[in-house]
Amino acid sequence: MANVILLGPPGAGKGTQAKRLEQTRGMVQLSTGDMLKEAIAKGTELGKRVEGIMARGELVTDEIVIGLIEDKMKTGAKGGFIFDGFPRTLKQADALGELLARTGQRLDAVIEMQVDDAALVARITGRFTCGNCGAVYHDVTHPTKVAGICDACGSTNLKRRADDNEETLKTRLMEYYKKTSPLIGYYYAKGQLSAVDGLADVDVVAEAIASVLDKA
Ligand code: ADP
Numbered sequence: 001m002a003n004v005i006l007l008g009p010p011g012a013g014k015g016t017q018a019k020r021l022e023q024t025r026g027m028v029q030l031s032t033g034d035m036l037k038e039a040i041a042k043g044t045e046l047g048k049r050v051e052g053i054m055a056r057g058e059l060v061t062d063e064i065v066i067g068l069i070e071d072k073m074k075t076g077a078k079g080g081f082i083f084d085g086f087p088r089t090l091k092q093a094d095a096l097g098e099l100l101a102r103t104g105q106r107l108d109a110v111i112e113m114q115v116d117d118a119a120l121v122a123r124i125t126g127r128f129t130c131g132n133c134g135a136v137y138h139d140v141t142h143p144t145k146v147a148g149i150c151d152a153c154g155s156t157n158l159k160r161r162a163d164d165n166e167e168t169l170k171t172r173l174m175e176y177y178k179k180t181s182p183l184i185g186y187y188y189a190k191g192q193l194s195a196v197d198g199l200a201d202v203d204v205v206a207e208a209i210a211s212v213l214d215k216a
């Protein structure tokens with residue numbers, strides 16, 4: 001059992017690797033981005049509050065995402081949690097530390113997925129996902145085997161994200177460098193940081209992550 005944070009800019013491959021860890025290790029992915037998108041799709045009060053902020057590529061408030069994570073952590077996870085897209089600010093990182101301590105758990109690893117901005121544009125603009133099971137695809141590097149049909153569950157509900165365009169990506173990257181990248185130093189100082197090459201092939205990245213978790 002391990003609790004791990006996947007840290008990296010939008011398009012680094014966090015969701016792709018989180019899904020793998022769910023399949024291979026029985027871990028549970030906690031993606032605040034997915035939780036917020038679900039709230040928007042359902043048209044809840046929360047969804048209405050965050051819709052414009054997310055469309056612009058800015059971060060929603062710490063209180064909102066900390067509340068979402070706190071709620072989901074109550075259900076527990078035998079294989080441990082994969083934090084994907086959370087924490088994204090120092091305040092969120094402190095809150096996660098407190099939440100884990102309060103529930104008698106620890107953070108086993110923080111994995112920085114290193115990529116470069118040029119690759120991110122190509123990854124983000126080619127990304128599509130299955131609206132049914134959440135499988136992540138790419139027009140060039142990871143298309144579905146049969147066009148229009150999800151390999152994992154057979155659904156034809158394949159979607160592109162409204163914020164996956166070059167213009168919004170600029171804001172999302174700026175938010176990452178300003179507010180999230182300081183977490184690299186934060187976890188390094190705590191001795192919890194490991195880095196993997198996020199530009200490598202998906203299988204190679206998965207192996208590198210597995211090796212960090214096996215040592216944790
Ligand atoms: P994140 O969750 O960090 O925003 P995703 O996992 O959604 O990133 O990946 C972004 C896009 O890049 C997706 O289209 C995915 O298929 C593709 N991708 C992910 N990892 C790799 C990789 N190692 N090599 C090439 N493409 C990748």
Ligand code: AMP
Nearest residue numbers: 032033054057058059060065085086088
């Ligand atoms: P993601 O799916 O992780 O790329 O997140 C999509 C969008 O949701 C981000 O651009 C933010 O607007 C919002 N979001 C997701 N997670 C967080 C977080 N931890 N803190 C603040 N905003 C978040």
